[in-house]
Amino acid sequence: MTPPDLFDTHAHLHFPEFTGDFAAVLERARAAGVRRILTIGTDVPTSRAAAEMAGREPDVWAAVGIHPHHAAEADDVVLAEIERLAGSAKVVAIGEMGLDYFRNLAPRDAQERVFRSQLGLARRTRKPVLVHCRDAHEDTLRLIGETDVREAGGIMHCFSGDVGIARRCLDLGLLVSLAGPVTYPKPGALPDVARYVPGDRLVVETDCPFLPPQPHRGKRNEPAYLAITAARVAELRGEPLADLAARMSENARALLRL
Ligand SMILES: [Zn+2]
Numbered sequence: 001m002t003p004p005d006l007f008d009t010h011a012h013l014h015f016p017e018f019t020g021d022f023a024a025v026l027e028r029a030r031a032a033g034v035r036r037i038l039t040i041g042t043d044v045p046t047s048r049a050a051a052e053m054a055g056r057e058p059d060v061w062a063a064v065g066i067h068p069h070h071a072a073e074a075d076d077v078v079l080a081e082i083e084r085l086a087g088s089a090k091v092v093a094i095g096e097m098g099l100d101y102f103r104n105l106a107p108r109d110a111q112e113r114v115f116r117s118q119l120g121l122a123r124r125t126r127k128p129v130l131v132h133c134r135d136a137h138e139d140t141l142r143l144i145g146e147t148d149v150r151e152a153g154g155i156m157h158c159f160s161g162d163v164g165i166a167r168r169c170l171d172l173g174l175l176v177s178l179a180g181p182v183t184y185p186k187p188g189a190l191p192d193v194a195r196y197v198p199g200d201r202l203v204v205e206t207d208c209p210f211l212p213p214q215p216h217r218g219k220r221n222e223p224a225y226l227a228i229t230a231a232r233v234a235e236l237r238g239e240p241l242a243d244l245a246a247r248m249s250e251n252a253r254a255l256l257r258l
């Protein structure tokens with residue numbers, strides 16, 4: 001059986017969790033049908049590592065940005081370095097960026113300042129935004145709306161809201177990305193969201209090494225497990241996996257202009 005055509009739209013492949021068995025991780029990803037992977041920076045060193053990895057690996061593209069957890073350290077020098085890295089080959093998006101009021105590792109005003117600055121950078125460079133949002137939907141959607149990212153679009157990564165939030169993300173020009181939590185026994189509103197989002201606005205991701213889907217919970221996540229999440233989303237939508245996977249990959253390629 002040929003595997004589905006999958007695109008992992010949010011991975012942290014350049015994190016140290018993968019240094020020991022990187023070749024095997026990529027091999028398993030390809031065997032599971034994951035043909036393309038977007039690896040995402042969260043601060044300057046990891047953004048640099050993501051851009052370098054994309055330069056070496058034919059199936060990997062990169063995004064550069066400052067995660068809200070690192071917002072407090074992100075002064076003008078840091079943001080200028082992200083802007084410089086954004087010009088590297090195969091850097092196709094800005095992020096991850098956003099607001100995280102769940103862990104609150106940086107003060108909220110710093111999170112907001114750094115998010116705004118990166119929304120502006122994405123707009124200037126005409127690159128899509130990759131948005132992280134945890135327990136902060138009102139402020140996140142307000143800031144995205146103020147900048148207006150519809151020209152280059154973006155992704156609400158690891159979507160954790162309900163159908164109403166999904167509708168507002170779509171209205172703001174974002175795609176909705178589902179991750180491992182849609183496979184959990186208590187998935188909240190995610191099954192409804194999986195059915196609600198139009199097929200041309202939906203993508204999937206692992207967010208590896210974090211958030212493994214149900215059978216691998218408690219362990220390291222990796223791109224090969226995207227097949228489990230995609231199969232669950234196809235089942236919820238009552239669509240053949242091959243068709244949905246191909247369509248979601250096409251959505252990602254169109255957004256990232258690959
Ligand atoms: Zn995130």
Ligand SMILES: [Zn+2]
Nearest residue numbers: 010040096207
């Ligand atoms: Zn992430």
